Amino acid sequence: MKNQLLIILFSISLSTSLGAVERSDAFIVKVFEKSIKVLAPKKDEAKVGVIVENKTLVKCLAKLVRENGKVIDFVSVEPGKFKVVNVRRKKREVIYFIPISPPFQKIDLITGRRPYEIPPQR
Secondary structure, three states, rough: HHHHHHHHHHHHHHHHHOOOOOOOOOEEEEOOOEEEEEOOOOOOOOOOEEEEEEEOOOOOOEEEEEEOOOOEEEEEOOOOOEEEEEEEOOOOOOEEEEEEEEOOOOOOEOOOOOOEEEOOOO
């Protein structure tokens, strides 16, 4: 029994470490001082969460916008905290995360993408 458990645990750890791609069920947007990292969900769902994590030392202000330009929500996150926004959307609709403070470029939130990082505009 112990041997079988060890084999199972070893095979699970090996399979997750080889070629594993980080995934989530929601968009996770991590705001850093000099970049923003985005982790996108694999599946295109009608209802999706957007988790904004503030990894800076100042308050993060941003807005979530639909493709047609309608504002979904304004987000204010204190340093070291996070906020969750639930969004209902059409299939394949792109949501935009627009950081106001600290200022960055507009970020497309697209399902199915690998984790990506947005450096500040120069």
